[in-house]
Amino acid sequence: MKIGCVQLSEVRSYRALTLHPAPLLNILVGPNAQGKTNLLEALGLLVTGRSFRTPRISEVPRWGAETAAITGELMRTEAGVESRRVVRRVVTHAGDGSWQATGDGAPEWARAIAFGWQDVEIVNGAPGTRRGFVDGFAGRLYPTHLATLVRYRQILARRNRVLQMHRHDAGLAGRLEPWSEQLATTGVELIARRRKAVAALQTELARVWGSLAAPRSKVEVRYRGALGEADEPAAFVAALARAHREEVRRGQTLVGPHRDDLSIEIDGVDARTFGSRGQQRMVALALRLAEVLPVTEAAGTAPVLLLDDALSELDPRARELILREIGAAEQVFLTTPEPLAEAGAAVFHVNGGGVTAG
Template identity: 30%
Template structure:
């Protein structure tokens, strides 16, 4: 998969950018705050219709135009993949109620035809490597759930659909729980929402289990390489209830995870989900919140049996994250049948020489990779000779003739 052309209008600090992109590695270099990361953000936005960071669309609009009558930002690209040699994707963010603090409307088009955000997924696949990825191991459970969601979102439309339905039903059910507690509604209304949660939630749990099962094996190989076979990485998927009829968790030094070796089907999970909701109903009404389901899932990483988030060193956490990200890359390639566009934001600088060389070697065959750095000198001569090396300065990119 490859980006041929990128155009930006009023996106972040780019007032106007027209950029043709070659295949292979592209190294964007420049001082801080010039617009390197914004390019990666724009490509990610085209792939997923959202920023990799939790920002409002308003933040993406160039400051200089924000007070205009009907300000807009546009991100467009021409991409080629195995299925189609050329697809044009345009996303326009428009503030269509002048003067108000109204949210932005998002107009998404593929080859000129309006699409829902959900249907944009898969047109461009990206794998992003960020220094913040350390949060997958060291951050909160919500960070890990987000990781699972964004990874699955790009390749599994049924998952995206389920997530969308689940989130809608969860909001409704939580509101109902609070009304039941205040005697403004009856508990008889719960089963309707329970069934929505059960149907969508079971698809989410099965999807996450499948992803983790497939990622674990791939990550273990990379991790073994990076630790000279001294350490074994395992992924422990911990749903908020036991989704199998028989408990089949594996206990390893107190870190209990679901057996990843047997794929669960949504239909198998549903009865357990239903039972867990019934068991917690009283407490849920009292607390006004749904206590079981994928919104409470946890994922832990263990190395030689101990929990990396709790006992691992910084370096071990980094190694695990690199293993997981490279596994994600292999996984994405196997699912889609082609290289995704790789986006590496300052990732290389964070690594020691050995890991740097390993990573660059692993991504060497990529159809296209966009890397950013403030220090191009840390790259080898061989890499720089192969790459398109472009300077980013004040929202402009200089492409050598």
């Protein structure tokens, strides 16, 4: 898929902007703090309805503005036939003073994959960041995944409440039982999708890493969960039963996808502990690039890539290899503080809330 003409109104540092991106590589170049990431964020919001930068949508409208709007054309070609949709996303004050994002016209095939400097935390950060990564990816593959995740969290919160409020009651086990069953049914669904997602990711990751890193170097990503290979709700319930005493002591649910993690290894050693900073950044970028093919297959069209400062801190050879790898993608937006000569790319200069082509 591709983004056609886009208009921003009162978004972040942009008062009003019209952009005509090219169908393949778009390089957004400009000094620091000029609005490059702001523009990528807006493009992501157009496609997905969310900001990849913040869960707080109230940060998106320009300071002092009452409403922010992003309007743009999304296109895809299927069997030689092009379809176009105009999508409009608006962030505005709700009646109660909170901010709300609304949107219409978003086609179900619209997908964007964003990479930013914070993604290095997928490799070297806490387990929650890796869970967030795998859930985001699984959500791009299986659109119901995020709704299942929300349901799981609701059940988990209720089960935790029962554990906290009735931990000393004789009837605790009976009270917990229905919640344990619901948690198990929803939990195994989540785990199964995450495992499928990780398997698809690993296949592509091996290929991407092969073209980015030293020959014979290997990266492996694996799903790590308390249930091991088991995929039945009964196994989940049994694991909860085994953890019962500890759960009562701590007043919280200790088994389930909310505690699982990914292991990421470079040449057999933990990338989190032993990877160099450059390697960790490279793995994080390779993970995002490895999403592209599975997402393309799931959505029926290639996602838009939003790569924020993806080349910084990397050596010249790594940069060259990455440029070659993204050359195989469809539409890409790549920000950079330094000019970058890349044949065939459209260049946009971002400066003080304005963008000029050329």
